[in-house]
Amino acid sequence: xSLSAPAAARPAPPMRLLxxxxxxxxxxxxxxxxxxxxxxxxxxxxRFFGANNISNIFAGNAYIAVAAIGMSLVIISGHIDVAVGxxxxxxxxxxxxxxxxxYPIWLAWLAPVVIGMIVNAGVGSLVAYLRIPSIVVTLGMxxxxxxxxxxVTSGAWITxxxxxxxxxxxxxxxxxxxxxxxxxxxxxxxxxxxxxSFGRTIYAIGGNVEAARVAGIQVERSTVIVFAxxxxxxxxxxxxFATQLQVIQSxxxxxxxxxxxxxxxxxxxxxxxxxxxVIGSTLAAILFxxxxxxxxxxxxxxxxxRSVQGLLILITVLADMARRRRLR
Amino acid sequence: MTATLRSLLRHETILAILLxxxxxxxxxxxxxxxxxxxxxxxxxxxxxxxxxxxxxxxxIVTGGIDLSVGSILGLTAILLGVFxxxxxxxxxxxxxxxxxxxxxxxxxxxxxITRFKVPPLIATLATLALYRGLAEGISQARSxxxxxxxxxxxxxxEVWGVPTQLWILGVLVVIAAVVLGLTTFGRxxxxxxxxxxxxxxxxxxxxxxxxxxxxASGLVAGVAGVIFVSxxxxxxxxxxxxxxxxxxxxxxxxxxxxxxGRGTIIGTxxxxxxxxxxxxxxxxxxxxxxxxxxxxxxxxILAIVASNIFSREGDG
Numbered sequence: 123x124s125l126s127a128p129a130a131a132r133p134a135p136p137m138r139l140l141x142x143x144x145x146x147x148x149x150x151x152x153x154x155x156x157x158x159x160x161x162x163x164x165x166x167x168x169r170f171f172g173a174n175n176i177s178n179i180f181a182g183n184a185y186i187a188v189a190a191i192g193m194s195l196v197i198i199s200g201h202i203d204v205a206v207g208x209x210x211x212x213x214x215x216x217x218x219x220x221x222x223x224x225y226p227i228w229l230a231w232l233a234p235v236v237i238g239m240i241v242n243a244g245v246g247s248l249v250a251y252l253r254i255p256s257i258v259v260t261l262g263m264x265x266x267x268x269x270x271x272x273x274v275t276s277g278a279w280i281t282x283x284x285x286x287x288x289x290x291x292x293x294x295x296x297x298x299x300x301x302x303x304x305x306x307x308x309x310x311x312x313x314x315x316x317x318x319s320f321g322r323t324i325y326a327i328g329g330n331v332e333a334a335r336v337a338g339i340q341v342e343r344s345t346v347i348v349f350a351x352x353x354x355x356x357x358x359x360x361x362x363f364a365t366q367l368q369v370i371q372s373x374x375x376x377x378x379x380x381x382x383x384x385x386x387x388x389x390x391x392x393x394x395x396x397x398x399x400v401i402g403s404t405l406a407a408i409l410f411x412x413x414x415x416x417x418x419x420x421x422x423x424x425x426x427x428r429s430v431q432g433l434l435i436l437i438t439v440l441a442d443m444a445r446r447r448r449l450r
Numbered sequence: 451m452t453a454t455l456r457s458l459l460r461h462e463t464i465l466a467i468l469l470x471x472x473x474x475x476x477x478x479x480x481x482x483x484x485x486x487x488x489x490x491x492x493x494x495x496x497x498x499x500x501x502x503x504x505x506x507x508x509x510i511v512t513g514g515i516d517l518s519v520g521s522i523l524g525l526t527a528i529l530l531g532v533f534x535x536x537x538x539x540x541x542x543x544x545x546x547x548x549x550x551x552x553x554x555x556x557x558x559x560x561x562x563i564t565r566f567k568v569p570p571l572i573a574t575l576a577t578l579a580l581y582r583g584l585a586e587g588i589s590q591a592r593s594x595x596x597x598x599x600x601x602x603x604x605x606x607x608e609v610w611g612v613p614t615q616l617w618i619l620g621v622l623v624v625i626a627a628v629v630l631g632l633t634t635f636g637r638x639x640x641x642x643x644x645x646x647x648x649x650x651x652x653x654x655x656x657x658x659x660x661x662x663x664x665x666a667s668g669l670v671a672g673v674a675g676v677i678f679v680s681x682x683x684x685x686x687x688x689x690x691x692x693x694x695x696x697x698x699x700x701x702x703x704x705x706x707x708x709x710x711g712r713g714t715i716i717g718t719x720x721x722x723x724x725x726x727x728x729x730x731x732x733x734x735x736x737x738x739x740x741x742x743x744x745x746x747x748x749x750x751i752l753a754i755v756a757s758n759i760f761s762r763e764g765d766g
Contacts (some may be wrong), residue, residue: 202571254754255708257515257571258698262751265695269743380579387572425687426587432580436562439576443566 148390148398152405159412167419175415177298181290183411184300185210185362186378190385190403191311192355197383197391198315198398199348200328201249201256203242206356207378208267213238213360215271218280218370221287230287234364235357239350246349250342268374275372283368290365300362307358308404315400324348325397377428384431385410388438410434461705461757465720472724476731483734490613494605494681496726497615498523498674500719502693503700504626505667507718510701511630512660513643513710514570518559519671519697521581523690526552526675528585531594531685541601549672555581556668560661578694585687594685605680615677622670627715639663643710692743699750700725705757725749 163170189206196203213234220230245263249256292299315321323344326334335341364370389406391398413434414427477484502519509516526548533544555577562573607614630636638659641649650656671690679685704721706713725746732742 204575248751248755252755252758254751254758258702258708258754259751261695261698262747265692265743265747265750269740269747273738273740273744380575383575384579423587423590425590426583428579429583429587432576432578432583435572435576435579439568439572440562440566443568 148402149405152389152402152409156405156409156412159409159416163412163416163419170416170419175419179411179415180304180408181298181300182366183407184298184304185290185359185366186381186385186411187304187404187407188300188307188362189356189359189378189382190389190407191307191400192352192359193382194386194389194391194398194400194403195311195315195324195348196256196352197386198328199324199345200331201345201349202383203245203256203260203349203352204379204383205245205260205263205267206352206382207376207380208264208271208374209238209241209353209356210360210363210378211372211374212267212271213357214364214370215275215280215372217361217364218283218372221283222280227284227287231289231361234360235354238353238355238357238360240353242353242356243346243350245353246346249349250345264379272373277371277373280370280372281368283365283370288365288368290362300366303358303362304404307355308400311400320344320347329397380428380431381410384435388434390438390442392442462714462717462720465703465705465717465724469720469724469727472727472731476727476734479731480734483731488730490616492726492730493616493619494613496722497613497619498678498681498690499693499696499700499726500619500722501622501670501674501677502667502697503704503718503722504622504715505663505670506697506701507626507704507706507713507715508630508639508663509570509667510698510706510708511639511643511710511713512663513646514563514660514664515574515698515708516556516559516570516664516667517574517694518555518577518581519667520690520693521578521585522552522555522668522671523675523678523693524687525555525581525585525588526672527679527685527689528589528687530676530679532588534597535594541598545676548676549669552672552675553665553669556665556671557661559668560664563664564657564660582687582691589685589687591687595683597680597683602680602683605677605682615681618673618677623715623719630715635659635662640711643707643712645711695750696725696746699746699753702750702757703753707757708754 160170169175189210193203193206216237217230217234220233221227241263245256245259248254248259290298290300294302315324323334323339326337326339327341327344327348331341363375385407386398386403387406388410389398389400389402389404391403410431413430414424417424417427417430473484482488502523506516506519529551530544530548533539533547534541537544539547559570559574559577562568562577563570604614609617630639638649638654638656641652641654642656642659646656675690678689682689700722701713701718702708702721703724704713704717704719706717728745728749729742732745737745
């Protein structure tokens with residue numbers, strides 16, 4: 123049951139604002155946290171507001187937010203994908219190899235998206251039709267993709283990328299393109315999730331599979347589609363990641379799947395499925411990037427970053443469980 | 451009941467036959483495979499995964515999962531170095547404390563899962579990050595070396611011609627098999643995984659059972675961590691990364707249902723040996739380390755697909 127589906131709130135006028143704040147609680151908390159972090163760290167170390175750093179926080183981590191959009195859909199539908207980091211690594215390498223070997227640029231941009239969709243449609247089929255838990259399939263995929271990538275490339279760097287391939291370094295109206303991707307994709311998916319019938323289908327499956335089935339939703343087919351969409355977003359994220367620098371390190375970015383899952387979960391996507399929005403996951407990705415950057419400015423060793431990540435997930439999940447208990 | 455027993459036996463029989471075929475194939479492929487030295491060395495290499503897999507069998511039989519074991523192993527290793535090298539404790543005391551720390555890690559998992567009703571998958575995913583982060587933060591990527599000679603007996607030495615850690619694994623295999631197969635605690639474990647609500651109404655201490663199992667999982671991961679340090683003579687914060695994958699593969703390959711309620715220690719041991727034989731065989735025929743990860747991933751998925759098809763036939 124999607125108790126906290128935000129669209130369902132239709133209260134009397136005086137209560138409306140309050141209810142709306144409550145419905146979007148997680149997003150407001152995250153906005154507040156981001157603002158507080160910027161102010162506090164900015165006061166301690168004004169260099170935090172340097173143009174380079176701000177651009178790094180937003181543009182440099184936009185690919186995580188983009189990947190987290192797809193991940194959020196998967197988690198809302200009641201599944202998980204721990205292989206997304208490896209998939210992004212593989213897709214980025216494929217994209218880079220196409221670009222340096224003289225294939226058309228548009229193909230180097232499009233191929234990761236299409237391949238990501240196909241691979242994850244396969245994963246989704248195993249999950250949906252053979253009833254294998256997504257954690258097991260994606261754990262298997264994680265090692266297949268990771269091991270496969272390293273044994274094929276030996277982690278060699280891809281260099282000499284053509285200048286017009288580096289889409290992540292383009293700017294529009296002075297704003298780096300990854301930020302545009304992040305904002306536009308988040309907005310599109312947020313609207314689509316809320317108003318389209320397929321968006322509601324995803325919430326319904328995650329909220330209660332049996333109820334969704336009884337209501338006439340084709341659960342299996344929808345699950346495969348959700349995974350395929352997730353694969354497409356992983357592809358877009360891979361292109362943004364691959365074109366960020368002048369080189370592509372053809373390995374799997376360490377820990378990336380955890381960062382993406384953290385963004386989704388901390389963004390308010392309930393791990394029990396059925397609730398959450400992609401606006402939250404994007405804000406959480408920004409918050410996490412800002413935390414990583416503040417550690418540097420506060421002279422805290424970057425080696426503590428992963429504990430912060432773990433704590434953030436734990437706190438959010440515990441708060442989510444407490445909130446559910448109150449609702450009951 | 452007898453039907454379940456029969457289907458379990460069937461899975462293990464299939465597995466045993468498969469194992470014999472794989473071993474025979476490897477023996478004909480390479481004359482270096484079937485030597486006592488190689489087999490004992492393989493036993494040494496599989497001990498850490500094996501120890502953790504024993505506890506993981508209990509965890510998965512209850513319908514749960516523990517993704518944090520690799521991180522607990524890494525944290526234990528780092529703490530061992532810190533207690534001994536930085537705090538100047540005697541090494542035996544440091545070993546005990548490090549293993550206990552692993553147990554506390556498992557206890558915290560159990561608390562989050564039973565008290566706050568967080569799904570085990572996400573709870574241990576969070577602690578996977580947290581414990582690994584603590585290992586990295588505490589060590590600041592510095593390694594500790596220079597352990598005394600006697601310490602290496604555990605990971606590199608032999609007792610009566612057999613690697614020391616294989617004895618430890620052997621003893622724990624027997625204990626785990628007896629506890630899961632023959633005690634009320636074992637029955638409670640199956641009942642919890644088969645039907646948690648039903649188990650609760652039958653008066654089984656479901657939460658207590660789970661707490662004990664997750665704590666035990668942390669403890670054996672701690673023991674595995676100490677053995678790991680002794681085997682490779684150094685501590686590093688990235689030790690045990692990805693261990694959970696090997697462990698879960700061995701357990702699932704051994705016929706334990708990922709949905710809970712079904713599984714045996716014998717199956718896990720067979721799954722473990724089969725996996726190690728595959729790794730070793732691939733290595734001997736020239737496949738590099740990363741290639742073997744691919745095979746393990748494939749084997750994991752195929753094993754589950756096969757066991758799902760079999761179990762559905764059994765139900766019908």
